[in-house]
Amino acid sequence: GDAKASNFLRQIIEADLAKGTYASRHWAGSPGDAAHQAAGQPDPAKIRTRFPPEPNGYLHVGHAKSICLNFGLARDYGGVCHLRFDDTNPEKEDTEYVDSIIDAVKWLGFSWEGQGGSHLYQASDYFDFMYRAAEALVERGHAYVDEQSAEDMRANRGDFTTAGTNSPFRGRTPAENLARLREMRDGQLPDGAAVLRAKIDMASPNINLRDPAIYRIRRATHHNTGDKWCIYPMYTYAHPIEDALEQITHSFCTLEFEDQRPFYDWLLERLTEAGLLASPPPRQYEFARLNLTYVITSKRKLAQLVNEKRVSGWDDPRMPTIVGLRRRGYTPEAIQLFAERIGVTKSDSWIDYSVLEGCLREDLENKAHRAMAVLDPVKLVMVNWAEVFGSDAHTEDCTQPALPHSAIADGQTPPPERRFKIGKEVWIEREDFEEVPPKGYKRLFPGNVVRLKGGYVIECTGCAKDAEGRVTEVHAKVIPGTKSGTPGADSVKAKAAITWVGVADGIAAEVRLYDRLFSDPHPDAGGKDFLSALNPDSLKVVQAWVEPSLATAQPDDKFQFERHGYFVADRVDHGVGGQAVFNRVTGLKDSWGK
Ligand code: ATP
Numbered sequence: 361g362d363a364k365a366s367n368f369l370r371q372i373i374e375a376d377l378a379k380g381t382y383a384s385r386h387w388a389g390s391p392g393d394a395a396h397q398a399a400g401q402p403d404p405a406k407i408r409t410r411f412p413p414e415p416n417g418y419l420h421v422g423h424a425k426s427i428c429l430n431f432g433l434a435r436d437y438g439g440v441c442h443l444r445f446d447d448t449n450p451e452k453e454d455t456e457y458v459d460s461i462i463d464a465v466k467w468l469g470f471s472w473e474g475q476g477g478s479h480l481y482q483a484s485d486y487f488d489f490m491y492r493a494a495e496a497l498v499e500r501g502h503a504y505v506d507e508q509s510a511e512d513m514r515a516n517r518g519d520f521t522t523a524g525t526n527s528p529f530r531g532r533t534p535a536e537n538l539a540r541l542r543e544m545r546d547g548q549l550p551d552g553a554a555v556l557r558a559k560i561d562m563a564s565p566n567i568n569l570r571d572p573a574i575y576r577i578r579r580a581t582h583h584n585t586g587d588k589w590c591i592y593p594m595y596t597y598a599h600p601i602e603d604a605l606e607q608i609t610h611s612f613c614t615l616e617f618e619d620q621r622p623f624y625d626w627l628l629e630r631l632t633e634a635g636l637l638a639s640p641p642p643r644q645y646e647f648a649r650l651n652l653t654y655v656i657t658s659k660r661k662l663a664q665l666v667n668e669k670r671v672s673g674w675d676d677p678r679m680p681t682i683v684g685l686r687r688r689g690y691t692p693e694a695i696q697l698f699a700e701r702i703g704v705t706k707s708d709s710w711i712d713y714s715v716l717e718g719c720l721r722e723d724l725e726n727k728a729h730r731a732m733a734v735l736d737p738v739k740l741v742m743v744n745w746a747e748v749f750g751s752d753a754h755t756e757d758c759t760q761p762a763l764p765h766s767a768i769a770d771g772q773t774p775p776p777e778r779r780f781k782i783g784k785e786v787w788i789e790r791e792d793f794e795e796v797p798p799k800g801y802k803r804l805f806p807g808n809v810v811r812l813k814g815g816y817v818i819e820c821t822g823c824a825k826d827a828e829g830r831v832t833e834v835h836a837k838v839i840p841g842t843k844s845g846t847p848g849a850d851s852v853k854a855k856a857a858i859t860w861v862g863v864a865d866g867i868a869a870e871v872r873l874y875d876r877l878f879s880d881p882h883p884d885a886g887g888k889d890f891l892s893a894l895n896p897d898s899l900k901v902v903q904a905w906v907e908p909s910l911a912t913a914q915p916d917d918k919f920q921f922e923r924h925g926y927f928v929a930d931r932v933d934h935g936v937g938g939q940a941v942f943n944r945v946t947g948l949k950d951s952w953g954k
Pocket residue numbers: 411412413414415421422423425426612613614648649650651657658659660
């Protein structure tokens with residue numbers, strides 16, 4: 361793979377390690393444990409990062425970038441990355457998503473184990489602490505209960521050109537606020553009647569500092585805490601606390617959170633002063649999110665594709681979800697290579713889809729066993745077969761390497777050869793025969809000589825057609841003594857070598873030819889209707905013949921079908937009821953943007 365290129369996040373970590381910024385920290389057990397607040401041992405992890413998804417949907421390729429970044433940096437610098445479910449929004453979350461996220465991170469090749477424990481957390485485990493911290497803020501005059509209407513609150517926030525206006529409730533005493541906060545917690549106020557707000561500065565040029573809401577009333581059953589709470593922390597309040605309790609050192613997030621950083625720092629400073637958090641606090645750093653051409657990553661829009669049945673589900677091989685990429689035939693190694701190659705920057709840009717496909721080709725080139733498949737079959741009959749071999753039923757054994765020489769490293773044992781049979785009849789691609797050849801055509805036409813790859817040289821003699829003039833059979837003569845790998849193989853010169861599958865031993869397969877889901881490189885840019893950008897030809901299903909070496913293919917096994925591209929045995933449908941099902945992962949060459 362590529363050498364790890366430096367980037368601004370690596371430089372930040374390296375500077376912190378050199379200065380020993382986090383060297384004095386202690387690790388006192390998991391934040392959910394009772395022992396957590398006690399003094400512990402020096403933290404065995406040099407750095408702690410986290411990947412904090414909200415369990416409200418399936419992860420996509422953008423999340424994969426964040427996963428590779430956070431887990432990769434922790435691994436490279438002797439640290440650990442926490443997997444944390446940011447489940448502070450009870451209405452939208454589900455354990456189905458929790459399970460799929462765990463699967464996705466593991467599949468991508470990462471682990472949250474080690475360095476003082478198993479670091480799989482859920483933000484809702486900190487609700488008690490978050491509430492205690494809210495009371496501490498109230499007691500110290502840093503928060504107040506606001507009972508303005510939602511409209512007044514919005515109007516009084518001001519905008520980029522005007523300062524905000526203080527709420528009439530802003531002057532309440534800590535004692536009044538504490539009593540009112542407890543009434544909120546105890547269910548004595550209806551939903552939406554009040555919020556707890558941080559007391560910062562209604563004139564701040566950063567609107568996020570104009571007394572942001574930190575708790576709201578919401579009677580909703582939470583998938584972890586049930587009906588214990590009727591007030592829930594806001595994300596901007598919860599997130600810094602989650603980071604601090606888990607003793608995260610570097611909290612990496614996407615650029616849209618840049619304006620939240622002053623509040624992140626303000627909050628952790630106040631809670632450290634209150635003696636609730638240890639120092640040094642975590643620090644937030646922002647990087648540019650992944651934008652990939654021909655792809656949408658909005659969860660809402662992806663859900664719409666699923667709900668309107670425009671795709672077969674979250675794991676449809678055309679979806680940019682991690683389950684979709686996996687079913688399409690992407691490998692964790694290819695996705696990791698992609699994340700490394702696109703790097704991290706501080707400004708938004710578009711990455712071309714061909715970069716992702718290029719990484720997959722690079723990964724599969726030396727791994728995926730070769731095979732022959734005929735996707736648009738027509739029968740070729742060797743009319744002199746019995747004359748040459750004594751019987752129409754005679755077959756000859758053929759072999760071909762599973763991997764080319766170039767794919768095998770020095771000292772590595774090549775995999776066993778592929779074996780198949782050639783007989784009187786074989787399947788060839790319909791496009792490999794032309795009754796009247798166009799200029800420069802080198803494949804089968806009457807009088808032309810070609811090699812059946814790995815088999816014999818043949819001379820085309822003509823064809824049979826049906827009433828509509830459609831070719832039903834191609835006819836040829838086999839030229840004896842020309843079998844590949846035998847001494848006479850090169851005695852007759854062939855103009856081309858074509859792929860084929862024996863009628864005697866070929867296996868019927870369903871092949872799903874996937875193409876890009878959208879025909880527009882920016883399907884949802886500038887308020888466009890992304891549904892109108894759907895590619896009507898993003899899936900074509902064909903009945904194909906594949907060589908017998910594929911009989912033992914297991915779901916998820918990847919192959920290079922010679923000349924056609926990379927294919928994977930479908931992880932859901934392959935083998936069900938004895939049916940072989942292969943998905944096209946990608947072609948052999950870059951066809952994007954053409
Ligand atoms: P979406 O916008 O698809 O709903 P989200 O950011 O709301 O995604 P989260 O579950 O909160 O979803 O994301 C978890 C982490 O993944 C966050 O730290 C977020 O910054 C990161 N992330 C999400 N989308 C991208 C992206 N396109 N590129 C890089 N990181 C991303």
